[in-house]
Amino acid sequence: MPNRPPTRAAHNSVPITYTSNEQVEVYRFSIPVTIGIPLLALFLQSFLPLRFPLFRDYVDLPLLITIFFAMARRNPIAGLFTGAIIGLAQDMLGHNPIGIYGISKTVVGYGASSLGVKLDVENAGARLLVTLGFYLVHSAVHYTVGHGLVNMTQTWSWSHGILAGLANAILAVPLFFLLDKFKQRT
Amino acid sequence: MESVLGRYRNLVILVGVLFLQVLGLAMQVKRGGNANDAENTRLIRIWGVGAITPFERLLVWAQNGSSDIWHNYFYLRGVRAENRQLKDQIEQMRLEQVRLAEDAAQARRLQTLLAFKEQFISRTVAAQVIGSSGSDLSRTVYIDKGENAGIKRDMAVITADGIVGKVLVVYSSVSQVLLINDQSSGVGALLEKTRLQGVLRGTANGEVVLERVMSDEQVPLGETVLTSGGDQIFPKGLPIGSVMKVGNGKDLFLNIKIKPAANLSKLEEVLVLVENKERQAVAEENVHVRAADILAQRLPSVPDKPATSTNAAAGTAGTTANPAAAKTAAKPGSTTPATAPAPKKPSTSSNVSSASAPGTGQTAKPAPQSSPAPKNAGAADDTEATPKPDASEKPASDQPKTAEPTPAAAPTAPPADAKPPADQSSPQ
Numbered sequence: 001m002p003n004r005p006p007t008r009a010a011h012n013s014v015p016i017t018y019t020s021n022e023q024v025e026v027y028r029f030s031i032p033v034t035i036g037i038p039l040l041a042l043f044l045q046s047f048l049p050l051r052f053p054l055f056r057d058y059v060d061l062p063l064l065i066t067i068f069f070a071m072a073r074r075n076p077i078a079g080l081f082t083g084a085i086i087g088l089a090q091d092m093l094g095h096n097p098i099g100i101y102g103i104s105k106t107v108v109g110y111g112a113s114s115l116g117v118k119l120d121v122e123n124a125g126a127r128l129l130v131t132l133g134f135y136l137v138h139s140a141v142h143y144t145v146g147h148g149l150v151n152m153t154q155t156w157s158w159s160h161g162i163l164a165g166l167a168n169a170i171l172a173v174p175l176f177f178l179l180d181k182f183k184q185r186t
Numbered sequence: 187m188e189s190v191l192g193r194y195r196n197l198v199i200l201v202g203v204l205f206l207q208v209l210g211l212a213m214q215v216k217r218g219g220n221a222n223d224a225e226n227t228r229l230i231r232i233w234g235v236g237a238i239t240p241f242e243r244l245l246v247w248a249q250n251g252s253s254d255i256w257h258n259y260f261y262l263r264g265v266r267a268e269n270r271q272l273k274d275q276i277e278q279m280r281l282e283q284v285r286l287a288e289d290a291a292q293a294r295r296l297q298t299l300l301a302f303k304e305q306f307i308s309r310t311v312a313a314q315v316i317g318s319s320g321s322d323l324s325r326t327v328y329i330d331k332g333e334n335a336g337i338k339r340d341m342a343v344i345t346a347d348g349i350v351g352k353v354l355v356v357y358s359s360v361s362q363v364l365l366i367n368d369q370s371s372g373v374g375a376l377l378e379k380t381r382l383q384g385v386l387r388g389t390a391n392g393e394v395v396l397e398r399v400m401s402d403e404q405v406p407l408g409e410t411v412l413t414s415g416g417d418q419i420f421p422k423g424l425p426i427g428s429v430m431k432v433g434n435g436k437d438l439f440l441n442i443k444i445k446p447a448a449n450l451s452k453l454e455e456v457l458v459l460v461e462n463k464e465r466q467a468v469a470e471e472n473v474h475v476r477a478a479d480i481l482a483q484r485l486p487s488v489p490d491k492p493a494t495s496t497n498a499a500a501g502t503a504g505t506t507a508n509p510a511a512a513k514t515a516a517k518p519g520s521t522t523p524a525t526a527p528a529p530k531k532p533s534t535s536s537n538v539s540s541a542s543a544p545g546t547g548q549t550a551k552p553a554p555q556s557s558p559a560p561k562n563a564g565a566a567d568d569t570e571a572t573p574k575p576d577a578s579e580k581p582a583s584d585q586p587k588t589a590e591p592t593p594a595a596a597p598t599a600p601p602a603d604a605k606p607p608a609d610q611s612s613p614q
């Protein structure tokens with residue numbers, strides 16, 4: 001067995017328990033990227049539906065950014081706060097009570113970062129499945145909160161949910177590879 | 187206890203953050219739901235909108251600028267052909283406009299009789315759509331005009347095709363517009379022909395439905411839906427859309443699906459109705475031009491006769507309000523029926539129309555001699571079909587002593603001392 005360099009046991013890295021015994025990298029992002037990418041996502045989410053009306057119904061860019069940052073940081077607290085802030089900012093652009101997207105994305109941020117600790121989510125297949133799953137979780141939480149707390153009239157459609165989830169998942173794969181360029185190793 | 191908190195630290199923080207957000211939501215809902223939510227969370231929304239909209243404004247500006255440069259300076263192919271087409275279209279529309287003006291004048295006269303108060307849009311502000319909420323549960327858009335441009339909450343927003351929505355939140359330089367297909371939107375509507383009234387609402391899917399129409403009513407497909415004015419936001423009579431599907435709804439009401447006239451998913455420029463005024467309906471004193479006048483202007487005309495009937499022409503032309511009428515009055519063909527009986531009491535509008543009648547209407551469509559007096563001289567058709575008597579066109583010898591108008595005579599030379607009546611255009 002070849003000699004392997006000792007794994008750095010920094011407190012920024014966590015052991016992967018389900019995939020291997022390797023330590024996974026925990027990434028951080030510069031402040032401009034941390035602020036700029038979510039802002040850009042919100043901007044595109046607000047602007048693109050004017051040109052492509054289907055974008056509003058099938059794509060949730062802030063959700064993809066939440067999942068990406070949460071999985072890359074692999075810190076549940078950072079993940080949930082990332083989700084909460086992006087979700088609340090998304091709520092501000094609409095006219096519904098503030099907090100519906102906030103709650104949904106907080107749950108997703110926490111879940112994605114927790115999952116990132118346990119699983120290797122660097123490959124395309126895993127990213128596709130994770131995004132699809134978290135889109136459905138996000139939709140379910142959003143529906144529950146909107147319907148149960150705010151009394152909003154919403155319709156739940158499995159077909160729309162799966163289609164939109166697939167659309168987001170397919171978009172997520174190249175987007176995450178693009179965003180990988182901004183990762184900084186700790 | 188401390189060890190439990192430490193062990194489940196992440197979960198505790200998650201629950202704490204969720205609890206805070208639920209608490210915030212509950213406070214917003216308790217304070218009055220969606221209607222006042224915008225006011226309650228104004229500061230937070232200002233931050234969010236202020237962070238996003240400057241970029242959108244910049245992008246829209248750059249996009250429009252580059253598009254303008256391309257279309258105005260480079261891509262000019264087909265402009266001449268288009269220009270020709272547009273000119274033809276203008277000609278047709280001018281004729282149509284005259285017809286509509288007649289109808290409008292008649293409607294105004296009727297409204298005056300009934301002492302109606304009419305609403306009209308006195309001022310609008312054009313705005314560019316720069317962004318949206320980005321969510322299918324909040325169908326709102328942002329426009330690039332706000333408080334600085336005089337925009338206020340609840341102002342109506344329209345396009346040339348139909349209504350779009352109303353202003354929901356006003357910031358200093360942008361405003362949020364609630365579209366009519368949002369589920370919290372409501373517009374008073376009526377069907378154009380059947381005059382059935384209902385309430386227009388958006389659905390969660392972004393469709394527009396007309397509610398509160400009883401199920402025993404007949405609603406034809408394709409019928410136009412207009413604003414009823416009952417919501418005090420949209421003036422009455424603005425187009426909303428057309429009936430697309432009629433089905434049974436809840437509680438003895440129909441569920442009528444409407445196709446919006448304005449393309450709500452691709453909005454670019456809109457108009458905000460800044461000022462609506464209400465005024466008493468007043469019948470117009472001057473009906474400007476008739477279709478025949480426009481046609482006559484385009485027909486090749488015979489040069490004026492400078493000879494014998496100069497005085498007559500002077501007498502006639504001098505008294506007509508329309509120069510074209512004066513010109514044609516001197517033509518040989520422009521004779522007026524000699525023995526047409528006088529209408530007993532023609533209305534104002536018929537007399538006004540008569541000012542231009544000798545010039546064109548009579549030439550194009552001479553009335554039969556001894557035609558009966560029009561019973562309703564105010565009707566537009568009557569004024570065109572029958573030449574209107576005009577005291578000013580008559581020779582002095584034929585002038586009655588009373589002010590009652592008599593049939594116009596042929597433009598023969600009048601006596602030199604013939605004087606036109608005091609009020610030329612409206613001899614009554």
